[in-house]
Amino acid sequence: MHEFSLATGMIEAACEEARAVGASRISSITCRVGILRQIDPELMCTAFEMVAAGTPCEAAELKIVTMPVRLACPGCGHHFDAYGYEWGCPTCGADATCLEGGDELELISLDVEEHDETALAGGGVR
């Protein structure tokens, strides 16, 4: 269940960012998660909702962009995405390729509402 700690970290970072720009609410958060993190997106969204309750992220929509494993071949310099466990170089057939990505976890964008919500209460008829 490491989704909870990841969601917590994500929300803390998002709230900090929102505070820095003077936003009162965050409407959506986009993050990039490498496939090697083995995140369950559904579980991540559930964790996010639970952790976000009572924070400026409360109503935010979480968008997760899953990143594939990216490899580089030191032999021929070819860069490619790997799927499954086929990590060999498709160009020259070398087995010893270097991991370049696929284990990231980053906040890539944030949509915020910059105005304070003014309560429209009162002034009712009768």
Ligand SMILES: [Zn+2]
């Ligand atoms: Zn190669």
